[in-house]
Amino acid sequence: MQLGATHMEGGRCEFLVWAPACREVSLHQVSPRERVLPMEPQGNGYWRIIGEEVPPGSRYFYHLDGERDRPDPVSNYQPQGVHGPSQVIDHRHFAWSDHGWRGCALADLVIYELHVGTFTPAGTFDAVIERLPGLRDLGITAIELMPVAQFPGERNWGYDGVQPFAVQHSYGGPEGLKRLVDACHQLGLAVVLDVVYNHLGPEGNYLWDFGPYFTDHYRTPWGEAINFDGPHSDEVRRYFLQNALHWFKNYHIDALRLDAVHAIYDFSAKTFLQEMAEQTREFSLGNQRSCLLIAESDLNDPRIIRPAELGGYGLDAQWSDDFHHALHALITGEDLGYYGDFGSTGDLVKSYREGFVYSWRYSAFRKCRHGASAADRPAQQFVVCSQNHDQVGNRMRGERLIAQAGFEAAKLAAAAVILSPFIPLLFMGEEYGEDNPFPYFVSFEDEDLIAGVRRGRKEEFEDFHSQGEPPDPQSPETFAAARLDWSKRDKPGYRAMAAFYRELLRLRRENPVLTRRDKEHLEGWGLEDEKLLWLRRWSGKDELWLLANFNNKEISCSFPGRGSAYRKLLDSADRQWQGPGTRLPDNIEGRCKLNLAPQSLAVYQMTD
Structure with a gap:
């Protein structure tokens, strides 16, 4: 059985709620007509009723222990906000037009x-x-x-x-x-x-009235932790x-x-x-x-x-x-807080190569090894x-x-x-x-x-x-x-x-090297004093070099490519991108010196 309000044929609606903290639970329907219907215990803290003449759009509360009204914990719609009544939604009749959609890789x-x-x-x-x-x-x-x-x-x-x-x-x-x-x-x-499955917000959080959704064994930065491993956690x-x-x-x-x-x-x-x-x-x-x-x-x-x-x-x-x-x-x-653990080109190279920088390495911010x-x-x-x-x-x-x-x-x-x-x-x-x-x-x-x-x-x-x-x-x-x-x-x-x-x-989508989305065909080097980073990516005979200058001044370096001829695909310093202007050549043959503009990235592709 599905939790919440499940609309059925013939104007009927099934309501199922888990409320082990309550002695009695009633359905308080407030529209299109007002009435209170006692719900039947189902065991293990569940309460159920099939209501007649409950069309989609009907609004309701659960009335707990004859004392207080609360919105449905599985409400699909709260048109008057978190403190108002829940509304019955029938999901079967939306006119979807995405029947051939299979998702995205x-x-x-x-x-x-x-x-x-x-x-x-x-x-x-x-x-x-x-x-x-x-x-x-x-x-x-x-x-x-x-x-x-x-x-x-x-x-x-x-x-x-x-x-x-x-x-x-x-x-x-x-x-x-x-x-x-x-x-x-x-x-x-x-x-x-x-x-968000780690906490609920502070205002309008009525789950406490229904059952042990939370636990005091753990504490999150935002309040009570969800009870995923304690008594009654199966239902949570x-x-x-x-x-x-x-x-x-x-x-x-x-x-x-x-x-x-x-x-x-x-x-x-x-x-x-x-x-x-x-x-x-x-x-x-x-x-x-x-x-x-x-x-x-x-x-x-x-x-x-x-x-x-x-x-x-x-x-x-x-x-x-x-x-x-x-x-x-x-x-x-920046070096405040967790940024104090980073700042080198080597850190970024390692992330490109492995995903994580901290892989059981000491973190000064955490004051222990991490990852x-x-x-x-x-x-x-x-x-x-x-x-x-x-x-x-x-x-x-x-x-x-x-x-x-x-x-x-x-x-x-x-x-x-x-x-x-x-x-x-x-x-x-x-x-x-x-x-x-x-x-x-x-x-x-x-x-x-x-x-x-x-x-x-x-x-x-x-x-x-x-x-x-x-x-x-x-x-x-x-x-x-x-x-x-x-x-x-x-x-x-x-x-x-x-x-x-x-x-x-466009380059990511069309370039044969960049469409190869793996870390195995990637090498990287960082020059710490210059704040330069080089990445080589390849696929078969195709090869790209990404040259990134993280310095706030122009830096000269030798082109690191291993082939004999390269063509420039992109330079963030170009004026077409409102940059300061580039001093990089469109084509490179053999070893040469390059002048990288401050805070810029260039991409070269091997042509031979």
Whole structure:
């Protein structure tokens, strides 16, 4: 039996809820007519009823112990927000037009992360649809939606969601999300959805009223940990496993990005992540389409992405924070916090070669050894970026990389990511050089919670008081500042950046060396004093050299190529990309000296 409200033929609806903490549970239907119907215990803490005359769109609560109304933990829609009644949704009758869609191969993913509320002025799923053709033409193959599960208010990153099955009402609800996914598939774009299985938000979190969904054995940075391995954890796991399949089945989502799996505490012999990977594979086979699981993890543990037959959890891919940190530290020179563990060209070379930089190596930031080698894992199992919502938004003012390091550095970072053998992820707006910030924002109703969030942000950045106060997370102005300004795309510098990204993605898609997405046909060298990095990539007789200057001054070096003739494919310093101008030759024969512009990257291809 499916948890939640399952609409049936003849105007009937089955309701099933797990509420072992309750002595009695009733269905409180509030529309289209109001009534209270006692539910029958089913054993093991479950309560069930089949209601007559409950059409789609009916709204209801569960009435617990004759004392209080609560929304359905498996609500598919909360049209009045997290404190209001749940609404019955019938998923069977949406007019999908993606029947031939089979998903996107992992190695072909080029992911574009976006926040629905700030991606467009309207902040809705339907408004995102209008921008899809431009993303496809740029070379994007998948959009990644930051969490859309129902959160309090109308402004939030999404990680404060409290209704994991419900689609945010202010974005357009279930129908809006389905229209967006269907439109993506019609354009050949996959959809990745960010889901949170490590905690729930603080306001509107009513799961405590139903049963032991949480545990005090562990603690996350955001509150109570989910009970994945304690008493009653079988039913908690069932709840979240059904949630994962809910997105694949009812919304045709192609991949789930699993937020911070290092905060999913589970010491079971078969972990929740393993069980989810097994059920996802079964669903994929049964429905003849590819459904993927992509983890966010700071553990540097390759078991997450190793197949089960090799003792792994069997997830398909994971984000590589090490790649981002190595690249960011090289470009900006930052050394605060975890950036203090990075900063050498050798770190970035190692990440290109192995995925992780810290593979049981001492971390001064962590004050212990960290990670394990992932050298045996294929490149297509790592998602890399130069910026994302976390790395931008968790700064005090939410500054993007271009605001920190400048236009040339932003192009260098883009090339380092897109021309890698890994899965590139772009953060919305970076493709045209958006310089609006992406600060942290919320819209809670509880005054004590609002005060606590404001206080917490100030304490988090107490060492930065000389730079002023962090933006007020609750303020509508903070949210408004994060919106993309699409009018910038028509201005010269921004237009040149968009053209540069388009060319990078074309090379990645069409060049025979770059289409070979593996780490085995890649060599790298770093010159620390000069802050130069050389990468050689090859496929058969085809060979490319990527020459990256992370220095803020021009650097001369000998061309490292081994052949006799090379042709320049790209130079980020060229004036066509609004660069300072290049001194690199279009063609090279034999050994020669090259002058690389500050913070630039060039690509040469062997021609003989």
